[in-house]
Amino acid sequence: MSVNxxxxxxxxxxxxxxxxxxxxxLPKPAAASSNAxxxxxxxxxxxxxxxxxxxxxxNFLIFQxxxxxxxxxAILGLNILTGINGQFSLGHGAFYAVGxxxxxxxxxxxxxxxxxxxxxxxxxxxxxxxxxxLPALRLEGVYLALxxxxxxxxxxxxxxxxxxxxxxxxVMGIVISKPEAPFGLPLNPDQWLYFLTLAIGxxxxxxxxxxxxxRTGRALMAIRDNPIAAGSMGVNxxxxxxxxxxxxxxxTGVAGALGAIVVQYISxxxxxxxxxxxxVVGLVVGGVGWLPGALFGGAFIMFVPNxxxxxxxxxxxxVYGAIMILMxxxxxxxxxxxxxxxxxxxxxxxxxx
Amino acid sequence: MQANTTSAPPQLAVHxxxxxxxxxxxxxxxxxxxxxxxxLGLIGPxxxxxxxxxxxLSRLYTPASGDILYDGTSVxxxxxxxxxxxxxxxxxxxxxxxxxxxxxxNIRVGxxxxxxxxxxxxxLHLPWVRRQEAEVxxxxxxxxxxxxxxxxxxxxxxxLPFGTRKRVEIARALAAKPGVLLLDxxxxxxxxxxxxxxxxxxxxxxxxxxxxxLLVEHHMGLVMSISDKVVVLSFGRKxxxxxxxxxxxxxxxxxxxxxxxxx
Numbered sequence: 169m170s171v172n173x174x175x176x177x178x179x180x181x182x183x184x185x186x187x188x189x190x191x192x193x194l195p196k197p198a199a200a201s202s203n204a205x206x207x208x209x210x211x212x213x214x215x216x217x218x219x220x221x222x223x224x225x226x227n228f229l230i231f232q233x234x235x236x237x238x239x240x241x242a243i244l245g246l247n248i249l250t251g252i253n254g255q256f257s258l259g260h261g262a263f264y265a266v267g268x269x270x271x272x273x274x275x276x277x278x279x280x281x282x283x284x285x286x287x288x289x290x291x292x293x294x295x296x297x298x299x300x301x302l303p304a305l306r307l308e309g310v311y312l313a314l315x316x317x318x319x320x321x322x323x324x325x326x327x328x329x330x331x332x333x334x335x336x337x338x339v340m341g342i343v344i345s346k347p348e349a350p351f352g353l354p355l356n357p358d359q360w361l362y363f364l365t366l367a368i369g370x371x372x373x374x375x376x377x378x379x380x381x382x383r384t385g386r387a388l389m390a391i392r393d394n395p396i397a398a399g400s401m402g403v404n405x406x407x408x409x410x411x412x413x414x415x416x417x418x419x420t421g422v423a424g425a426l427g428a429i430v431v432q433y434i435s436x437x438x439x440x441x442x443x444x445x446x447x448v449v450g451l452v453v454g455g456v457g458w459l460p461g462a463l464f465g466g467a468f469i470m471f472v473p474n475x476x477x478x479x480x481x482x483x484x485x486x487v488y489g490a491i492m493i494l495m496x497x498x499x500x501x502x503x504x505x506x507x508x509x510x511x512x513x514x515x516x517x518x519x520x521x
Numbered sequence: 522m523q524a525n526t527t528s529a530p531p532q533l534a535v536h537x538x539x540x541x542x543x544x545x546x547x548x549x550x551x552x553x554x555x556x557x558x559x560x561l562g563l564i565g566p567x568x569x570x571x572x573x574x575x576x577x578l579s580r581l582y583t584p585a586s587g588d589i590l591y592d593g594t595s596v597x598x599x600x601x602x603x604x605x606x607x608x609x610x611x612x613x614x615x616x617x618x619x620x621x622x623x624x625x626x627n628i629r630v631g632x633x634x635x636x637x638x639x640x641x642x643x644x645l646h647l648p649w650v651r652r653q654e655a656e657v658x659x660x661x662x663x664x665x666x667x668x669x670x671x672x673x674x675x676x677x678x679x680x681l682p683f684g685t686r687k688r689v690e691i692a693r694a695l696a697a698k699p700g701v702l703l704l705d706x707x708x709x710x711x712x713x714x715x716x717x718x719x720x721x722x723x724x725x726x727x728x729x730x731x732x733x734x735l736l737v738e739h740h741m742g743l744v745m746s747i748s749d750k751v752v753v754l755s756f757g758r759k760x761x762x763x764x765x766x767x768x769x770x771x772x773x774x775x776x777x778x779x780x781x782x783x784x
Contacts, residue, residue, distance in 0.1 A: 382643035393619035402605035402634025
């Protein structure tokens with residue numbers, strides 16, 4: 169008896185199959201390659217602008233651009249977790265803080281060179297993230313958001329505790345001296361840190377891209393889309409989710425270490441819950457699941473609060489909020505979604521001509 | 522194993538499997554064997570326990586007692602994600618694909634268990650990973666041709682017609698190169714012609730690719746036309762087992778489906 173009802177459904181699906189499949193698939197190869205060309209050109213233009221910027225901007229703007237890149241790296245890490253693996257985090261400020269403190273303590277207490285602090289901060293944050301990811305396996309959606317929120321609230325408090333004060337200097341914070349450009353490069357310290365951050369950012373981006381296009385990345389996306397089916401295909405969902413947390417924390421931790429070096433000062437109050445929220449804002453504005461969006465997200469959280477402050481000193485928070493609401497209203501899927509829609513429209517128009 | 526028996530040992534053996542949900546006995550001592558190269562149809566009215574048995578075979582459920590052997594080895598200590606490596610692949614009743622991924626990537630995920638990698642090598646795109654990707658891509662391309670998915674290969678699965686998505690799911694399961702393929706109601710939602718095509722496909726999977734098939738299905742026409750052996754469940758018990766012709770004559774089966782005199 170169920171056969172009869174399913175037959176009618178099936179025939180509709182079948183006629184749909186014959187018609188729609190061809191309609192969608194015909195323009196595909198040409199559109200895909202032209203889109204890739206547009207993206208590649210845009211990437212090269214951005215890179216040239218990025219390489220030229222520090223020779224044309226003042227030191228403060230160079231510092232701001234460096235921070236933009238640092239936030240971009242942190243958001244890239246958050247994107248691997250949220251956009252690719254589908255796990256939500258309101259606590260990435262905590263990993264950023266752990267990375268920053270790792271770098272600061274290594275330089276301040278043990279006199280380690282600043283470059284060495286970056287991989288160590290990454291490894292420590294990977295371990296912390298992985299270990300946090302294990303209990304987080306039991307949580308999903310809003311519950312995971314709450315647990316990570318707790319992490320973001322607790323972590324700065326930990327750095328104030330007296331047992332750790334010998335290393336962290338408690339609420340006083342740690343002052344770091346600015347590194348000079350090595351090998352006698354004709355760069356001032358701001359320019360050098362900018363180029364260092366740009367290089368690390370590029371490496372981070374290339375690795376993230378490779379990861380997403382690999383067996384590992386497909387497993388992460390499969391878990392995001394359908395965890396039970398992913399498991400049935402042989403994906404160890406618990407392991408991959410924990411590893412995604414670890415890798416995500418690694419990115420954010422390296423960003424935190426760079427941030428500490430660039431800002432030259434850290435204290436527990438540098439890493440309030442606001443930072444975690446800012447990273448989520450950057451992720452959403454850039455486009456969840458679209459890796460280049462991290463750069464635009466970083467730019468948003470770096471520059472838009474300043475713009476808001478210029479518009480109105482007293483109401484800068486309200487103006488920032490209003491800008492965010494407008495952004496979400498205008499482009500709910502972030503810049504990534506906007507770009508995708510624009511490219512689709514473009515290829516459709518070129519097809520009809 | 523081969524020892525002194527005349528016939529080969531079963532590829533998949535279910536021994537007295539019992540599953541209880543609270544006070545309800547969902548499966549009550551089910552036992553049957555599946556030999557290499559067979560197509561076994563598992564049928565029964567709604568609520569007979571087909572899906573429960575299916576979930577035991579893919580290790581989503583663990584039986585209260587009894588055993589499930591693959592090539593003579595118990596699989597009950599395995600976790601669900603280890604089953605593809607054991608050699609048991611599956612499809613899902615309501616099509617469980619990765620919606621935001623392309624058809625090609627969905628099938629690539631199917632090859633997950635048949636390949637190796639780690640975060641580090643993948644992030645750096647090391648040469649050995651590249652070589653393996655090329656092998657995976659060859660397997661996937663072959664399956665795309667085999668299931669006639671070439672036109673949609675690089676489109677996201679979301680929005681594809683139901684019949685197409687069913688074929689993607691079968692391709693994905695085959696990418697793991699399973700010894701036994703479990704198909705959960707593959708004909709559900711297909712029209713008459715598509716069911717005929719599906720029957721030919723399942724036969725071809727057995728004949729051309731050497732995959733043993735266990736088919737859970739409501740569509741009698743399909744089950745009776747392609748199965749070598751049919752097992753009938755009703756209210757958690759096996760009420761009949763045999764060739765399609767034998768099962769169709771069985772009075773218990775007729776009673777279970779059409780309702781018989783109360784006992």
